[in-house]
Each structure stands twice: as structure tokens, then as C-alpha cells.
Amino acid sequence: MFITVSIAILVTMALAIIRALRGPSIYDRILAVNMFGTKTVLLVSVVAFLFGRPDFLDLALAYALINFIGVLAVLEFFQSRSLRRELGAAQQRDSL
Amino acid sequence: MSLFLDLGSWVLFGIGSLLLFIGALGVLRLPTLFTRMHAASLTESLGTIAVLTGIMLQAGLTLATMKLLAILLFLLLTSPTSSYALANAALLARNRDQTREQADRK
Amino acid sequence: MQLLGLYNYWVFVVLLMIGFYAVIAKSNLIKKLIGLSIFQAAVFLLYISMDKVEGGTAPIIQAGVPDQIYSNPLPQVLILTAIVVGISTMALGLAIVVRIKEAYGTIEEHEAAAMDSEA
Amino acid sequence: MTILLAVFLLTMLVITAVAIVRTRDLFAAVMLLGIFSLLMAANFFVLDAADVALTEAAVGAGISTVLFLGALALTAARERESGDSRWLPLVVVVIMAATVVYATFDKPALGDPNAPVHQHVAPWYLSETPRLIDIPNVVTAVLGSYRGYDTLGEVFVVFTAGIAVLFLLGSGRPGELFSRPPDELSTGGLKHHLIPRVVGKLLIPFIILFGLYVQFHGEYGPGGGFQAGAIIAAGVILYALLEGETRALAALPESALKVMVIGGALLYTLVGVVCMLMGGNFLDYSVLSTNSVAGQQLGIILIEAGVGLAVTGVLLSIFHAFAARATA
Structure with a gap:
């Protein structure tokens, strides 16, 4: 029964990768990466039981906690970049 | 007893797999960013709950169940938050582009 | 099935060469570093592929299961440290x-090289 | 089943790698590198390397993305057309690939128990660890005790890389990683970020706690100093992203980080020296206690603590160095 779920998760992962490759916008890629992260947590949890070593859930726990940081960093990066660009544009307008 | 647990797991796994698959299909097929985000975030939460609860039924009352519970809790906290932050950032970027276009037209 | 057992090694080769291609063919320095990290990942994959033993499980000894087969711990130790070393050296790069x-005001290798030859 | 899972994950790995190299948008490349790292970790896990998967998870999911983005913020986000011919490198790569693939036909198949690699020291490690060190995680035993020299070397490589980054980028006044413009332009920025801030700050204690768990549970489950260091560093980086560099540096100042880096490396070496003073060989922990098994366990706990301190310190110093550069 764990096999069925893991296959479903793998298919979902493949679809998420297609979205990440296709883009088109950066936000689509972030969405895909985020989704992929959640699916990895689920896959690892299922596979840990499939292999009969449930003590390896630590890995899933690590992803559940840390995956968030990457997404936040990316968003912060874009926010500050577009703000800086606006700042540059505002300075240009002022100098004209 | 274990028959009922197995049955419950099967049902939950079925629901979870179906939801995850539908969500992924939505992310792939829907036309715009916000509709795609909608598909992903709506199905993901329930799908995650279903799959992890299904595993919990199989694990029984062990340390593994506590870890699964923690994973579920963290995922339920972080996943909507990152969806929110993403949607917020995308919306702000779109609004900025629109105001810039309007400013350019003037 | 015999050939499927070699699939890991082929993926290792393909990844190694994808990384190598990025290092030699791309002019952008960050892209070169990304290629280098793919190259590195390929080597990790080779080592970890070698640690698997059929029917084995991770080398964390389970109490009360005397006849359990365990996978090889040695490649894991090497790669575990290599990952952390890898990220520090990547940061250095x-x-x-x-x-x-x-x-130079650019991160494209050919532009920087052109500036050097002008000077 | 293992093989099927691995084949699927590996195929996705190749597709992602090709996409990473092909895209000209460096930002997209970094995002795809995140997926690449997740796939690697899942694949390590499927191949029974739980410790390695945990390391990849701790490093790849947070820190490597953050560092690459920091570098992109300081350089450029797009790759330019170089105009060089792509055919020569492609031909070289294809010829090399063909040669190495030809060589793989001599390799033992995946999981073959008679492969040469499983014949030499590994069986000894697996059979003797319960008697000599008596901890379940053989990977930690090999890392800390049997191959303690190697690990000491790796810690010093990490240490040197960290120092070199500080030399190159300089440390000094605090900056923001992705330099924020003055406040009047970022109108409503903080208000809109209320939810990530609340949730993020709620998570930070759990991340640190989990890091400590990984550090001290490393003898019994997957974990150890390297993974714990990366996880704790990721927790502090999250704090820096949410509350700004200045407050993160107030919580864990640069001087404290330097003490952690140097202290960690020193602790490891000192354990070795103490072993020598007590009449054993360098890094032979058996002499640390009257009972040699207890001595081994004590030695491993101490050096893992040293590794954890050094790795946390180095990763955070690197992060702060990139951040300080962004506003300089």
C-alpha cells in the first residue's frame, strides 16, 4: 500500500518539475520548487515506512522545517531587487 | 482491528494520492499564475493531512507517530505561509508593473 | 535487470559530463560554479551508489534484529563530510x-579576459 | 522497488541538470538547483544513506540557495551570450562520456553484495562497532573514531574556506543580504510580511531544537555535528531574513561566531592532544576513561560538538560576509 502512494507522489513530483522547467514567470518556478519540497517530505515519510525504518523520519522533519527558508529568501531577494530598481528609476527621474 | 486500520489507511491514501495528483495537474494545466497557485495550495493541505494520517494509522502509537504529527504540524504551518508570501509578492510585482505602465503612458 | 543495475553509473556519467560541459563551455562564472556543483553531486552519487547492498538497510544497527544486512558505512562517511566541505568551498568560489x-564590472569570462588583454 | 524508485529519481535528476545548464536566467538555474538538491537527497535516502540525505537536506534546502542568491544579488542575474562555439566542448564531453560509460560495464551492479567495496574494511566496521564503541550508528562511529583523522582534515578545510571568504569579502559593519533601500520606499513592506514573520519566528526555536536533537542523537539515529551545524545555521539565517541582519548579529555577534569557529576546530584537536597526554595515540579515545568503550563514546561526543560549533560558525560567518558586502 505504501508503494501505491509513493508512485502517486512520484508522478506529482514529475508534474511539478515540468512546471518548474516551463516557467514562465519566476513565481511559477518558486511555486513548483515549494510544491516539490512538500512532496519530498511526503515521499521520504512514505519510503521510510516502505523500508521498515520509521526512525528515519528525521529527514522529513528536517525538510519540513528548513524548506521554508529557501522560499522566504527568494521572495526577499525579489522584493529588494524590484525596490532597488524602483529606487534607481526614482533617482533617474529626479536627476532629469 | 488491524483490518479496520488497513482499510482506513487505504481510504486515506486513496484520497491523498488523488488530491495530490489533481493539485499537480492543476499546477500544470491552469492558465495563469494565480489559478495555478490556487490549485496547489488548496489540494496540498488536505492531501498532506490524508497521506500523513494514513501513515500514522499504520505506525500505531509509537515515536514515529509523534514525529509524523510534528511533520504534519510544521507542513500545515509553513506551506500556507509560503503560498501566502508567494502570492503576495507576485501580486505586488504585478501591481507595480501596472502602475509603471500607467506612468509610462502619461 | 542486469543493465538496470548499471543505470546509477550511467546517470553518474551523464551528470558528470553535464557539469563538465558547463565548466568548459559557459563563459559566465556563476554558471561555471553551478556546473562544478553538479559535477560534485555526480561524484557523490557514484560513492553512494557503491554503498548499497541488496536487501540491506542503513548502517544504524537495530537491536533485536541479528541477521539484518547493512549497507556499507564507509562511502557515506566520506560523502557526508564532502557535502559540507563542498558548500564552504562553493561559498569561497x-x-x-x-x-x-x-x-572588472562583469562576471563573463571572455569580457574579463578581453579587458586583461587590452590593459 | 528500490531500483524502480532510484531509476525514476535519477531520470528526473538528469532532466533537471540539463535544464539548469541550458537556462540563461541564473535565477531560474538556482531555483532548479534547489529541486536538484531535493532529488539528490531523496535518492541518497533510497540508497540507504540516511546520514548523507540528512546532510544534503540541511545544506541544500536552505543554505546553498541563500548563498547563491546572495552572490546573484552582488553580481548579475542573467547570463550573457558569449558567442563562442559550443561544438568543441560538446564533442569533448560526448567522447569522454562514451569512454566512461564503456568503463562502467566492468562495475558491479547496484546492490551486488560481492562488490569489492564491501569486502575490505566495511564488514569489520559493522561487526566490531557494537563491541568497541557500542553505539548503533556505524556511520558516526566511523566518522568520529575509526576515521577521526579524515574528519579532522575536513573540519580544517571548512575552517580554511570560511577564513578565506572572510578575507575576500571582509567582515565588519553589518549589512542586509539583499540590500534594502531606505524605509520610505518600502511602504507597507513589513505590514505585508506579518504572517511570514509570525510563522517564521514560531519555527526558529523548533529548528534550533531540532538541530540540537540531531547533534546529540547522532550516535543513535541519522545525525551528527555536520548536519546539526548546518541546521542551526539555517535557523539563524531564517532569523536574519525575517528581522534583518542587525538583529541577527545582535543575537549572535561576529565575535561569538569567531569563537565558535576557532573553538570548534581547537576542541577537536585538543581532544586528540589529550588522548596523547593520557598515553594513547592521537585521537585514540579509548584512554579518555577507565572503560575503553565509555572513553570512545566520550571522545565521539566531544569531537562531534567541536564539528557542530565549527560548522555553524563558518556557515554563519560566510552568510554575514555576503550580507555585509551587499551594503558596503
């Missing part, structure tokens, strides 16, 4: 790229 950008 990125720091050098940042300094190159400050000195």
Missing part, C-alpha cells in the same frame, strides 16, 4: 566571483 565583478 562565489566570494571570488563577487570580487571579480567588483574589479
